[in-house]
Amino acid sequence: MTPRNLTPTRPPSAPGTPTALSATGLRKHYGRALALDGFDLEIARGTVHGLLGPNGAGKTTAVRCLTTLSSIDEGAATIDGIDVRQHPALVRERIGLVGQFHAVDEALTARQNLVLFARLSGLSKVRARSRADELLESFQLTDAADRAVSGFSGGMRRRLDISAGLVLTPAMLFLDEPTTGLDPRGRATVWQAVREIAAAGTTVLLTTQYLDEADQLASRISVMDHGRVVAEGSPSELKRRLGGDRVDAVIADAALLAQAADVIGRVAAAAASVDPDTRTITVEVADGAKALTPIVRELDLAGIAIDDLALRRPTLDEVFLHLTGQPGAADAAQQPAHEEAR
């Protein structure tokens, strides 16, 4: 299920524009709360940029301000070289927006939705129809084209939602948490769609709460917290700063925790942390899945039984811990009660 054979309605971007999007020092107040507090962002043309952050970091506010849905209090922003504050109407001609909500008309069919949005974007009746057919086919919705959207699954709605943002091939596509609430299959479909949209020349800004999603899709990632970008880089740069994957080992016998931490720490050649409440030992490993076998073998030789063993990416909280030296907004209240063990 991939968008294919999708012909852009026009060249996605005016040639000669150096950056697709540039924002400097954006500020946005909601009452006394500061939703954006000196937000800076620079996105090169034709790339996928991930905007990563916990709930309440200001991701959606940033997208609303950049897409002209909300006014900007302070700062400057351009999209495709056009000033967002001075020429919102021109900016709207060059962007596509897929918000967090399924902004399609439930009572209409998929085709009726797309034809309506295409005609409102300025296409003639004939071209709006052929564009709708094209989008429906690209997003594998042809079979459901004439059914009411109210009967669609979450993944189908999301696909329709994304295709509605592409009626005029945008220079810049904004995807605000496009996979939130989707099952793994729906997520994979959306990921593939994003890759192909970017391959066709559209620049994509994608907000997400999931590190692996940004990792999969984005060539650069900005990490956002408290209304500003706190770190930026390619996924590998950020990962290098974060260290590698983590292995979580749940030890069957709590009495053997210290001994197990010792074994695991020695195998991984890193400090292992112990959480006595969950009998979990966590260690950073450099070589991913290859680290699992020696850990299992050494624990077995030492006669230590394990209930569970898992390899995982650093969590968003760990990202924040690393990048800012403090827990992210999502988890500010509960500091992990880990003890360091050698």
Place this chain on the structure above:
Amino acid sequence: MTTTTITHAPGETRDRRPNAVREGWLIAGRDVLHWVREPWGLIFGLAFNVMLLLMFGFLFGGAIDVPGGGDYIAFLLPGMFALTMLFGLESTMTAMAEDAKRGITDRFRSLPLSSASVALGRAIADLASSALSLGVLMLGGLLIGWRPTTGPAEIVLAVVLLLWLRFALLWLGIYLGLSFRGAGATTAVQVLVWPIGFLSTVFVSAETMPGWLGTVAEWNPVSATATATRELFGNPTGATSGWLAENAVLAASVWPLVITLVFLPLAAAAYRGLRR
């Protein structure tokens, strides 16, 4: 996963410049699609008006005398027409609030549309649905013996005044729908429309009410339109004396103008306020 063959087609772009009238029609066309796809809401709305008509015409009507004489059915019908325009307020408000809540309004706002298109679309769709309600009620009225007794010019003017009131209430509805989006606000308007509708000369003449209440009813914009339409259709007005009896058409022209002058800017401000 299949391979992609996405190619560029340089030079292609939009076919039409932003144009509020074209976009307004397109947005109104969405309501027409709603009526076709889910006709029950529209049908029940129309049936409700006919039910009210029959209830007042036959159930209560026998007990109501029209001051100055005349048939109650002939008195009632123009009142029902005006009341239907007032009821339209609910649908405007609900439609605006629902679209804003579901993100449809944001979708429209992210498209390169003229700023007036969304309101214009609402206006066209709601005037069309109210005109349809009016047509059905007139047909029902003709079936139970209501007859306009004047010429075509007066009849056309009566219909224009009715839709003029509906047009004014559009802006009130858009303003309320954008400003108070909670489910409670819609319910509040649905409930408040009733006393406003009844505190008028729609069902009974103001002259049968206690003095102060009669004054309130006479100054109700719905009464102005009801009385003016009665006059223009040549039906009994139930108003034998007083300022409204003398100047009904003027009042029915000025009231909607006042409502529009107040609420059109407020509605526009509420729409712009979405950018906050």
